[in-house]
Amino acid sequence: MLNYTIRRLIISIPVLLLISLIIFLLLNLAPGDPLANQPLTIPPEVRQKMKEALGLGAPLYVRYLLWLKQFFWVEPLHAFDWCFGTHFSVGMQRILSWQFRSPVFDVIVQRMPQTLTVVGMSYVIGVLIAVPIGIVSAYRQYSWFDQIGTFISMIGYSVPTFFTGVLLIVVFSVDLGWFPSIYNTNLKVVDWQTFLLQVRQMAMPVFVLALYNAAQISRFMRSSMLDNLQQDYVRTARAKGMGERTVLLTHVLRNSLIPVVTVIALGVPTIFGGAIITEQVFKVNGLGQLLITAIYASDVPMVQTLTFIFAVLIVVFNLVADILYGVLDPRIRYD
């Protein structure tokens, strides 16, 4: 297994380099101008100077190599300095955002907490809801519970979050006034009061996203359970006189979880990607909103860095899912 992991890690290096090159080329070939959102009252010669100040004067390959150096050398060095108080990266140029003129990673780090709490929490809640629903739906197939569960997951999966989000705001913020419609990213949880505030402002975005996640995962869980319930070993277990609870929760569930766990693992990178639409609707202003505003502003360094981080996460979690598969199912061996 270790051998396999190391081999996969080594292969992923050229894969990631290729991805970074493709992202870079796509972004630079795409139309758009970082100064397009500046007013028309700026004269063209001033505009030209501003562009040069962003570093747009240098040839394409120089800019790519510079970005590679900054991403793989300067930024890790800076992170090391920050952790251990050393001074290796002093004077080195970090990746600067064109919108903010500040290091891209500082803003990313700033956006992490709200994305991880809101989107991460919704993923956890989604999984916690989905697994029991999937189990019961499969065990009592075509029962009322199964029908309702299917209906809700259809809604959760097919109704877009920009609709459910605004609907919730109109009902719970405008009419009832229970929850704030705008997320306060400066709120620090220090006591019971602020904790309640945090729960209130998280309630609606977490609900919207959890519904969406749960809808998807509960379907996987249900079909995986159905597959296993037909198996011979289930009949054997019952024939041996085991209780239904043991059959279901010990034998069937464990085997059914194998594909579901990998699906869940593959979904983890999307947490870091944020939820672009839901973050916009509730003004959570996490990584998703950061990405979309950077795209609108043609902030190439920011978009490039964010998408590349997502690419790294996807590659890593693919590997994690594969390894988990081997751990959970002893029949699968990679060596």
Next chain:
Amino acid sequence: MKLKTILMGAAAVLAASQAFAASGRGADGQLNLIYWQAPSILNPYLSSGTKDLEASSITIEPLARFNPKGEMVPEIAAEIPTLKNGGISKDLKTITWHLKPGLKWSDGSAVTSADVVFTGQYCMDPQGGCAQLSHFQGVDKIEAVDPLTVKISFKAPQPDPYGPFVSYESPILQKKQFANCMGAKAPTCTSANFGPIGTGPFVVTSFKPNDVIEYKANPNYRDPNKPAFATVNFKGGGDAAAAARAVFQTGEYDYGWNLQLSPDVLKGMTGPGAKGHVVTAFGSLVERLEMNLTDASPSLPEGQRSTAAHPNPILSDKRVREALSMAIDRSLIVQVGYGSAGKPTCNLVPAPEAYASDNTACLKQDIPGAKKLLDEAGWKVGPDGIREKDGKKLVLTYQTSTNGVRQDTQSLIKQWWKEIGVDAQLKNVNGSVFFGGDPGSPDTFQKFYTDVEEYANNFSGTDPQTYMSMYTCDKAPRPATQWQGENINRYCNKHYDELVAELGKTAVPAKREALVKEMNDMLTKDSYTIIPIVWRGNNSGVANSIGGEAINPWDSELWNIQDWYRKK
């Protein structure tokens, strides 16, 4: 007895002033602002996006700014220099500003003329990529005469010397804070760019780019009783509808900026029981149709298309352009797309009032008149209802940026033009490409590879001189200029160029106003090179509990935030 009276009087005054102070600075708690376009940086010299300028305007101040009437009011300066008070020299080459004595930065240090001189150097550094460089056009040198006096000399006579350090676009930076941020080093000074030290009513306490800014009252603000609010929470993100909802419906926010929403949506939110109301400011922003006077047809080789070498086969005839304008019902466009945030107009310069021409003939739609004009021009109605002349059909390509209201306007205009026998082929281009100015793209508004295009433009400040000088012959975008240039129509008129030169030498206000009106008329009703449609205002939402607010089209909407208070 006498002494006692005096003492008692003094005590009473003291008590009264203390009572006043209690209702003064910081008494009204937190002010919540929502700007759905979130600010990315607080240094106006590195970004001139309005959202960034607005957010910085409550911290850093210019020497003077404009009030809602478009008049200049001193901020850091003691008074406005004029020819009359000797502040502007007779030869129009220098302007001398005196600073208010005793003024302090929010960190407690004194504001001196060295800060002003430094700000000028900071922006004029050739490596800095300063976004406000146009404010310093023609500046020869900026010098400190004494700690409170600054003299700005221009290379040539400057009839409007209020470019440098006037309006929220050109505020004064603290020399101490930005001394190591000159030129190429400007973007590396993140903490300064995210929290400039200023003289304004509020001080930045935390800045999260594109998310939220927190401010607190400036302890060294020059008026000890102001601002009334102790803190400001400046939230960004989301969309205009959500911001409007937060002000009018949930009441979570006190002020929402730029609520560009369709009239029905806004009406639905501001009905009875709404927690706020809409305020509108009309500046100089005009939505217009630009006529391409050169041939944009794709059959021409690249490099000759849309250049002066080939005049437009259809639009070179003034009668056609006039007919196109006559066919438009401007008030209906306003009703459909703009509501309270628009007024029909025929002027390129609709404001300030002194500069606005009395040109209103276009406001009434005249379809029969338009048809007659086209008949006269030799365009006869063909079998399909589209006019033709010498075997050529009257077909125009008409582009604009992708935006719901603009597409509505496009289809309305297409319909009216169809009535008079003109076929318009509509096209819309993503805003970041259309306004992006990439010389490699065929879809930029400068390249203008269509016959007609629609967008909005305005001028910064209250003086239209630079705006009017955009239409001289040499400013036409063409291959030789990398397709840069502001004379989008490729308009070229010797007399116009002469008027621009004359405006550049004239300082007497009445004469300047007359010149601008004449030039405005030349471009609009005399030649129909530019067909203005809507004079656009900016809608913002204010909570009913906020007092003292005065929306301002010429400067920051937060220009007088120190006077805002919460109604009890």
